[in-house]
Amino acid sequence: MHKFAKLFAAIAVSTAAAAPALAAPETYTVDGTHTFPRFSYSHFGMSTQLSRFDKTTGSVVLDKAAKTGSVDIVIDMTSVDTGFSDFNGHIQGEDFLDTAKYPTATFKSTKVNFKGDKPESIDGNLTIKGVTKPVTLKVTNYVNMPHPMLKKDAIGADATVVIKRTEFNAGKFAPHVGDDVTITVSLEAIKG
Template identity: 80%
Template sequence: MNALSKLTSALVIAGAAAVSATSALAAPETYTVDSTHTFERFSYSHFGMSTQLSRFNKTTGTVVVDKAAKTAKVDIVIDTTSVDTGYDTFNGHIQGADFLDTAKFPTATFKSTKVRFDGDKPVAIDGDLTIKGVTKPVTLTVTNFVNMPHPMLKKDAIGADAHVVIKRSDFGAGKYAPNVGDDVTISVSLEAIKS
């Protein structure tokens, strides 16, 4: 093998190794939602007198992140029967047919269609929100994102805060609007652990 052939072979091998290394770096990583530290809170105006705050206590799902490619996918399931207003009577009221109708629709879901990054951090998540069997496109604004080893679990983890404002009437849950506010702010606090 002459010098040119050896050089060509070396370049081909080096190129293949570089492609292989890049592929390994760009592999998507799956994070499983930590249900003990992930909550969706929602707030709305009550007769203009106060802002009512409630949350859902049970959330599952996954977040898939490709750090090199700066892409991600979010798939969340909220157990709407876990609504927590702080008052049992209201919990039952919100689960009724006029609002979440949890007897027919025990879950709400969010599935991302695009995650937008600024540098290494996601700043907005476009996706489809389904509540009470109605699906609408929404965009969550990400206000905080952290990727670090979990101090206790010793595994790679992510954390994020995000929010979006929806109209509950768009999802067939508009009873008493506008006296009870139609605009509902959903705030998401999420932690997920690498699977």
């Protein structure tokens, strides 16, 4: 009986050692100094206007082994930067962003879709001016590596989606000022 117990223990130990290690989800904090949501739209068909938001917070949770994740982003809409201070105030008005009532916009993922080891798209809910719509961001660039300066695991990504601003009650001057708005998020996040 004693030999059987030793054999069983040896088998149990070797099986445990041979089993693949299970990775746990890891949380990354958005680096607000290197994360900028930008938006572009047609201005009377004459040019493409490009603006950005300067203050973004949030987190990314990634389980590399399970190929799952989540993204939770908050954009400070009062930090809009059009390149012209008077226009920053104009675009924050009631007909556009209405930052007095809705100072933030959010994106909360519902699913991160992987192709191989990298996310290729992120499904989620985008809320602007209190209106929530499902969107899918296409990931155009993704890197997961040690940050060269901070020496911590980091994520870098670019993702894009096109929305209709009229669907978010921000449609003044449409269609002359384009209804289609391309949102591009350049994100860096550091493992905390």
